[in-house]
Every structure is written in structure tokens, then in C-alpha cells.
Amino acid sequence: MKIVDKTRDLTSNMTRNQTIALVFIIILACMILTLSAVTVWLLFKESGGTDTKQGIVDTSWRKVQQNGKLVAGTSADYPPMEYRTANFQLDGFDIALMRAIGSRLGVQIEFKEIAFDGLGNALQLGEIDAAISAISVTPVREATFGFSNVYLVSEDGFLANQASPITSITSVDQAADKRVGVQQNSVYEQWLRTSLVNTGKMSPQNLFLYPNMDAAIADLQANRLDLVVLDYLPAKSFASQGGVKLVGQGMATQRFAIGLRKVDNKLREQINLALTELQNDGTIAMLAQQFLNIQPQELPTPPPPIVQPTVAPPPPPPCLDGMSFVADLTYPDYNMTSVQLLPPGTPFQKGWRIRNSGTCPWNNGYVLRYTNGNSPYSSMGGVPTPVSGTVPPGGEYDIYVNLVSPLIPGVYQGFWEMFNPQGTAFGSRIWVGIQVPPAVTPTPVNAPEIYRFQANPPALQLGQCTTLYWDVRGSASTVTLLRDGAPLWPGAPLSGSHQDCPQAPGAFTYEIQAAGPGGSNRATAVVQVMTAPPPTMVSPGPTITQFIIDPTQITVGSCVKITWAVGGKVDRVTLLRNGGVLVENIANSGTVSNCPDMVGLLTYRLEAAGSGQTVYQDQQVIVTLSGAVPPMPKANPEPTQP
Numbered sequence: 237m238k239i240v241d242k243t244r245d246l247t248s249n250m251t252r253n254q255t256i257a258l259v260f261i262i263i264l265a266c267m268i269l270t271l272s273a274v275t276v277w278l279l280f281k282e283s284g285g286t287d288t289k290q291g292i293v294d295t296s297w298r299k300v301q302q303n304g305k306l307v308a309g310t311s312a313d314y315p316p317m318e319y320r321t322a323n324f325q326l327d328g329f330d331i332a333l334m335r336a337i338g339s340r341l342g343v344q345i346e347f348k349e350i351a352f353d354g355l356g357n358a359l360q361l362g363e364i365d366a367a368i369s370a371i372s373v374t375p376v377r378e379a380t381f382g383f384s385n386v387y388l389v390s391e392d393g394f395l396a397n398q399a400s401p402i403t404s405i406t407s408v409d410q411a412a413d414k415r416v417g418v419q420q421n422s423v424y425e426q427w428l429r430t431s432l433v434n435t436g437k438m439s440p441q442n443l444f445l446y447p448n449m450d451a452a453i454a455d456l457q458a459n460r461l462d463l464v465v466l467d468y469l470p471a472k473s474f475a476s477q478g479g480v481k482l483v484g485q486g487m488a489t490q491r492f493a494i495g496l497r498k499v500d501n502k503l504r505e506q507i508n509l510a511l512t513e514l515q516n517d518g519t520i521a522m523l524a525q526q527f528l529n530i531q532p533q534e535l536p537t538p539p540p541p542i543v544q545p546t547v548a549p550p551p552p553p554p555c556l557d558g559m560s561f562v563a564d565l566t567y568p569d570y571n572m573t574s575v576q577l578l579p580p581g582t583p584f585q586k587g588w589r590i591r592n593s594g595t596c597p598w599n600n601g602y603v604l605r606y607t608n609g610n611s612p613y614s615s616m617g618g619v620p621t622p623v624s625g626t627v628p629p630g631g632e633y634d635i636y637v638n639l640v641s642p643l644i645p646g647v648y649q650g651f652w653e654m655f656n657p658q659g660t661a662f663g664s665r666i667w668v669g670i671q672v673p674p675a676v677t678p679t680p681v682n683a684p685e686i687y688r689f690q691a692n693p694p695a696l697q698l699g700q701c702t703t704l705y706w707d708v709r710g711s712a713s714t715v716t717l718l719r720d721g722a723p724l725w726p727g728a729p730l731s732g733s734h735q736d737c738p739q740a741p742g743a744f745t746y747e748i749q750a751a752g753p754g755g756s757n758r759a760t761a762v763v764q765v766m767t768a769p770p771p772t773m774v775s776p777g778p779t780i781t782q783f784i785i786d787p788t789q790i791t792v793g794s795c796v797k798i799t800w801a802v803g804g805k806v807d808r809v810t811l812l813r814n815g816g817v818l819v820e821n822i823a824n825s826g827t828v829s830n831c832p833d834m835v836g837l838l839t840y841r842l843e844a845a846g847s848g849q850t851v852y853q854d855q856q857v858i859v860t861l862s863g864a865v866p867p868m869p870k871a872n873p874e875p876t877q878p
Contacts, residue, residue: 314449318331357594371494372492384493398479402414585637648669689761698738778805779844785840785855798840
């Protein structure tokens, strides 16, 4: 860690005369000649802005002309509005629109990737001239920010898991008892808080906040959420990719516009002229058809400016958070044009030099976190990394994160953002980019995994039947269903069900066996058959009678075998690793294998829930690398990211 102190003295103190008369004259002169400037903030998700300074000449358009470029802030994590292509280039409706505006104005557009919550601060700090990132116009924002004319009208979209029983949401009240994910500080968070949480219809614990939509969609696909609410156009895009479905829309209209400082009227006028031309000549309609799949006749006409009720801006904070990228310290990627090769499973340390471009000093409450990437493996095992020591405004700081290259070959780009102690992201989005080459040796084939094997009911009277359910995953050549060691169904499918009716009382042991090139696996279920109806009993809460992981130390790419058994009243059994769900709704007993793709200490947890209780047990596994670790290359501090 290295701090380069470039703190500038932003304040000055006026010397006081010892006489009361001179003090009075000085104070009076200051009151007459000085216009006080108050820094006001509003993070673009529902806060941020600037105060109007009377009598100050507006040079916003002249400055852009002199520079020959307009610096636009965006957060490219919201397809199809703004995103990174497979070739790591910025694209999307907003990106193309801003480039078209630049062409009409005769200036280049330089994009800066900024955390969405920090776009307002970036405007205030003069780091960008404008912000375009699917920004909805609201009275609170208009109180402290200037906006262009509305260029697109959209609405809300409700997403559910593809397999969810939820098929239609026609009222926001239908989401009151659901687990709902939204983007933090978005208009949809405010809408759900106002409509549901603040009215007592929804528990605050049912509203889940995310820094970006990728994480929310991943949790929806993993059934950790019931619904995700976002703009209709991105919702439609996510639904087209599969795994989630659109179940509601049209309950909250949004008007998108370009954000500017409130005093930059000259620049606003030029942008509005360009927007009018692009609207009239059909360019906006063409872009909507290209990126949003909206036909020209379906494109809503942007409404005229709406006179909003006066809303007082929030009280100004003592300072503004800002962060800008200076240079890559290790593993430079030259804007993803020349990434370095790393063997699979290789630990490395990515370093950046960053600058505190805001007015708030940083301390260990400020944390750099991974937010999203081009692959589920782009986090590369990175963990939130706090700032060490204090970084004053204007100071530079070298920060490093410990990572491990993924095991699967490919090019990876992972984005990281700085968060303040209140959990709000701000500043430049910085990234790590590497390439994992194809493995030299063939990938080992793992034994098939039995994710589910269950008998229902587990206790019955003579003459009744039980149904066996199973789900085998991985490379399996044969699957066999047995009862007390005798085959019931040789050559059974990988997943399915089978009804069996024992003809004698007693305990029957059913077994599923799966074999493949990588080995074999098995799971059992016991059914009790009685001659008389079973007595009514109050089942105790869940108990974990067995939880074994073998071995407890492996090399990366190897596998462990996990065996468990749960008794008592059980409604749900879940297996987790390092807090993330590996598999849920599994059988009360069984065996699976797991092959970690990361190094370090892994904590496996077995959770059993029932009768209003949840019990768990933890087991830990150490994952190490085999072979020598190549040295980590360093680079001269050289800017490669915008």
C-alpha cells in the first residue's frame, strides 16, 4: 500500500482586525460582494445536484467546443441500454444515442465508466460533462439537477424465475408477500418502499437491494428471490436470454433524459437541439429498433416537459465521494486489447493506482468490491478489500486484490467499484482482465452426482405404495434403481420417478446407483411398511445425524464426497459452500461430490429447516494448488483504463 499525497488547500481564512469597526466593514463587504456557494449532492439513483450561482457566465458549451469532446458518464451494466459487448466494447441504446448527439454537435464523445450511484457526484466534481445511463427524471432529481428533453419513455418490468408458479403481476400489491430484488437507490426501490414497505404491506426484509442487475438476476435464477423489478426494456432483454420470464409491466412509467449540472444551460440547449433533430429524422426510432426491438410505430412519443411540483433538495453532505483511475500496477490489459495469459487455478494479485478525486477523506470504512463481469467466474475468488490508513482528497493510493484465475479457458473481465461506509458505490469502475489458455492435459471426468433421491411417503400401511424420485447429474453411463439390493429398474433414466408397492411389512431400503467414466455414486432411502396405521405423533424438529466430507484437503480440480443424513420433521434441506447455495431441496439423506474451482479454505454447510426451526453443521476443506506457481508479472504504472 502506497499513498501519494497530493492534497490541495481548498480553504482560506481571512485575517481579522483587532478593532470592531474593521471587523464590521469586512463582514459587510463580504456579504455584499460574495455569493455563497453550497455544494449540494444527489446520487443519481435518487439524490445529487448543484446550486445555481447567480451572475456567473455559463461557459459549459464553450468548454466542450474548446476541448473538442464531451465527456459522458455511464454505468455499462444495464443491457440493452448500456453494456459491454463480447469484444469488451461499450454499446447499447444510450451509447449509440450519445455518439449520434456528438456527431450532430461536431464533437467527440469520451465515455467514462462510473458507478451508477456516483454519477451525480462525478457531475458535481467536474469529472464528466453529462450523464447518460437510463436515468429516470423525478421531481427530487429535478430539484437539484438539470435534464435534457426526454428522449425515451419506458415503464416497469416484473421478472420471475422461468419455473415459478407466478404467471401474472397486474398490481404492485401482488408483490407484497414476495421476495423482491431491485437496484439500490433506483426509482423502483423508492416506488416499492413508498407503495409497500412504508404502508406496512411488505416486510422490509422482503426488499433486497443490489448494486447492479446481474447479481439480482442470478439470485432470481437460483430461487433466492421471487421477483425482480426493473425497467421494462432491460427486463425484456433478460427474459430473452432464458432462465427468467416477464410476468408484469406498465405500473410505473419512466422518462429517460440526460443529466447535467443545473447551471449548464448552454450545453443543455445544444443537446436538446441535437435530440430534436435526431427525433425528427428518425434516428432515435432506428436506434430503438436496433437495440430495443421496438418498431417505429410502437415507439412512444416523448412527452413535452412536465412542470413538476417544487421539491426541496436534500441537505448537503459535508463532502462528496469521488474516485478516478490512474494506472494499472500489475497485469495491464490495455483496455482489453492485450490481456496476459495465466494458467488455470493460478493465484495472482491485481493492483491499481487510484486517486481520491472527491472531497471526503478515505479510511478503512471505504471498500473496493467486485460487482460484475463478463462471466460467472469473473470474480476470480476476490473478496472486498478495505482501504488501509487514510487517503486525503487529491491523494493517490495503490490498492491490490488477491485473485485466482478460473479453471475454465477463456478471456475474463471483472469490474470492481469503491463503496463508502454507507454502502453506496461511487467513482470510476475499474477492472481486471486476463486470459486462461486451454488446459494442456485433458480435463478429468468426475463421478456422476446424485442431487436428489427421495421416497414419499417414507412410512405406509401394507397395501399402499411409495413413490421414488431421483435426479442424477454429470457424466453417467448407467443408472440402476434397487430395493434391498435387488434391481427394480436397470437402465433407469438420469431423472425420474417410480412407484413401488411392497408386499410385506418391515423396513425396505431403496437405492439409486449411478456409474460413469469418472466413477460411481449411490444414495439410499428407507421406507417403513406397517400392518396397522402408524400412530399419530408430534415429530420433533430437524436434526442432523450425519455430515461427512472426505477428504478434507485436496488440490484444485479434485473432488470431495459429501455424505449427509437428517432426521425429525424436515421441510427443506440445503447444501451451501462459503455462503452460496450449492443445491437446495435435496433428499433427507444422500451423497454427492463437489469439485471446487478455487483455492483456499472452503466452508461447507448443511442446513435443515422444519417445524419453524433451522439447524446446521459446518465442515471445512482446504484446497491447494499442485505444481509450481509462476511469478506474477509487474507493469510500470501506465494508464490503460478510462
